[in-house]
Amino acid sequence: MAEKSTEEKGERAGVRGPLADLTAFRLIKLGDLIYAEAQRTLAPLGLTPRTFHVLAGAASMDAPSQQDLAKTLGFDPNVMVGAVDELERLGLAERIRNPRDRRRYIVAPTGAGTARLAEAAQAVREAEDRLLAEVPEQDRAALHRASGLLLAAHPGPIKTE
DSSP: OOOOOHHHHHHHTTOOSTTTTOHHHHHHHHHHHHHHHHHHHHGGGTOOHHHHHHHHHHHHSSSOBHHHHHHHHTBOHHHHHHHHHHHHHTTSEEEEEETTEEEEEEEEEOHHHHHHHHHHHHHHHHHHHHHTTTSOHHHHHHHHHHHHHHHHHSOOOOBOO
8 A cells, every 4th residue: 555645644634534535524624714713813803704794795885785785695684684783783884774765774884894894804814814824825726716616606505693
């Protein structure tokens, strides 16, 4: 039996158990790691990965309603209500009556929300750089492309947490 190369051994480092050879399982474990790092990174800013995502969505869309945000970001509408409530409580977003449809509200970042979003986005970029520091740039680009292809091919269920 041929001995595994150093590269093969390195690929398995940190991935243990009977499912370690499954790429999808590795992605699940990587997702857990990334989510935990996002929580640690955003907590000092008073945000969670979810509220950061919603605030970024509200800032990047043109006058989104809660329903627009839920659909675009893939959140259950009830979860979206809680996230927007939390952002309002923190003074980072506000609901503004839509002048074109008085029955709907626009979710908009406040001035403080825009500033916090910029700070959080920088912190998340730095955390991503730390997490991916061992991955060569060419592999990072390939991972980015592959993850985009997978997400486009398999739109996920609405997040309910």
